[in-house]
Amino acid sequence: GGVGKTALTQHIFRELESSFQVSVWICVSLDFNADRLLQEIVDKIPKVNGEKVNTSNQELIEQRLKSKRLLLVLDDEWTYHEDEWKKLLAPLKHNNGDKGNVVIVTTRIPKVASMVTTTNSSIDVERLSHGDTMSFFEVCVFGDQRPWEDHPELRDVGNTIVTKLKGFPLAL
Numbered sequence: 001g002g003v004g005k006t007a008l009t010q011h012i013f014r015e016l017e018s019s020f021q022v023s024v025w026i027c028v029s030l031d032f033n034a035d036r037l038l039q040e041i042v043d044k045i046p047k048v049n050g051e052k053v054n055t056s057n058q059e060l061i062e063q064r065l066k067s068k069r070l071l072l073v074l075d076d077e078w079t080y081h082e083d084e085w086k087k088l089l090a091p092l093k094h095n096n097g098d099k100g101n102v103v104i105v106t107t108r109i110p111k112v113a114s115m116v117t118t119t120n121s122s123i124d125v126e127r128l129s130h131g132d133t134m135s136f137f138e139v140c141v142f143g144d145q146r147p148w149e150d151h152p153e154l155r156d157v158g159n160t161i162v163t164k165l166k167g168f169p170l171a172l
């Protein structure tokens with residue numbers, strides 16, 4: 001946590017969402033429950049004319065996404081249950097599998113990442129190096145001032161702080 005997975009994905013989401021008719025962001029966390037997630041997706045997809053009422057969430061998603069491209073982010077997924085995963089993805093594949101839907105998953109658990117991956121486009125987000133953390137720290141604290149030249153006595157304090165942050169941008 002705190003390495004920047006969600007921040008990076010938010011940037012990607014903002015860059016890509018105009019290329020899709022429907023964009024949905026869901027925070028998964030510890031509760032990977034397909035029924036709950038499908039309900040959240042339904043709640044975020046605009047209704048369509050002639051929509052059948054009293055139907056399942058899967059059917060509502062299929063109706064609402066017919067002929068539309070979907071960008072779906074499942075942020076902070078902690079667990080993976082194959083049956084639940086298949087249930088969640090089923091309405092996205094039905095009538096839409098060839099339309100270019102994209103599902104992005106963020107997780108801190110490598111096993112979950114390997115189980116949900118369907119392409120070779122995974123990104124491992126690592127901690128910042130000490131040098132990058134120090135540069136970021138300087139910008140956050142001092143802006144465009146030159147702290148170490150103007151206040152050399154602060155270098156040791158800054159270095160101690162940066163070392164304790166262990167390369168986590170969120171902590172910084």
